[in-house]
Amino acid sequence: MSMLVLFTLVSTVSAKEWKKIRVGVEGAYPPFSSVQADGTLVGFDIDIAKAICAEIGATCTLVPQDWDGIIPALLARKYDCIIASMSITEERKKKVAFSKKYYNTPAKFARKKGSGIAISKSGMKGKVVAVQRATTHDNFITAEFGDSVTIKRYGTQDEAYLDAVAGRVDLLLADSIAMDDGFLKTDKGSGWEFVGPNYTDPKYFGEGAGIAMRKGDKKLHQLMNNAIDAIRANGTYKRINDKYFNIDIYGN
């Protein structure tokens, strides 16, 4: 009897039709996702999420969630997938499954104009570097420059920008596209500039940003990969891409 109950339970779970999908998003990472004054979510991640849902033919609910708790909340079934510029890394793969990448852009440092800080261990000695906590950028700076700089870790990228403007930090390390559009090209970021090389080392930065799902949801995984291929092929991706960026951020 109990075997039978268990069997029915398992079969209903695996046969789940994805007509409704709840998508975890961040909302503090312009231009990928941010909250407008009236409370609506906008950005590249948000548009991609909507396009993918339309492709799958599901109704989607967007659930904003702070970065710190974004994976635990997925595992706690508060939503079914995360579309929030999450880099595909080995550490995260231990907990969640990833779709194929939906974009890949390099990381880069920014400094205050006129500060003359050089990107090297000696040039950055004693400087304060701001990163978003537990991102690929955090892992990179901790491993590569952790012994020569002071690292300040923020819950959101927006808070890091706030302290950069206030003069509490000397350098920012973040995704180059996100930082360019979300900070450097804005009024408050006008006093800052890029410095140093593009960082793409897969050891730290993974293969790009993917959609994270629970490991058991194999069907959803398949649907997501197909949907990414489909919007790449049918021009939807390009339309969204061109709305925000003047280069193709999908990468190679």
Place this chain on the structure above:
Amino acid sequence: MMDYEVIFSNIPLYFEGLWVTIQLVLMALVLGFFLALPIALLATSKNILLRVPPKSYIYFFRGTPLLVQMFMIYHGMGQFEAIRESVIWIVFKEAYWCALIAFALNTAGYTAEILRGTIEQTPFGEIEAARACGMSKTTLYRRIILPGTFRRALPAYGNEVIFMLHGSAVAGVITIVDLFGAAKIVNSRYFVPFESFITAGFFYLCVTFIIVGLFKKLEFRWYAHLHPRTI
């Protein structure tokens, strides 16, 4: 399901955080206490003009959340160019000092209110007796009112010390790696919210246990005259 491996390998981070928490709380309590004493004395004054400013201070700091006070000092001060360009920015630039200032001002408000209450509870007979002995006002405060005040304030102040310890967790929100900040780093790096926060909770519990023990000892000493005597 539980993954305590990452907790054990990150224990040094927790101890670093614990040390920051202890520094912040201890310094805030000392500064706050010395700020609270004059505020409490003024708040018990008979002169309304002297009474209003300290009472407003108490009202403000007890009436707003510690997190709001800390954000006003940390983010709020950073907003003004005049402050960013002045000498005092050396202090406000550092999250550590911003947190300390917020904690000290906050605990001063609560401590002043505790002391105000216990000053006003001084039995009139004691004051009368002191006056009959010809004590000056200063001597009266030094020998009679303040010792009794501190003794009566002890249990309530013990609570305030524990609240300050627990309240200090808000420091983890403004990039300070205190005990809570350490737990947040471990959580977000390894995605183990339960294990990382219960570990921080355990540390807070241990410190609270020590504080409770210390106050019990102090109470035992200061209330020695009330113990039943064996003949």
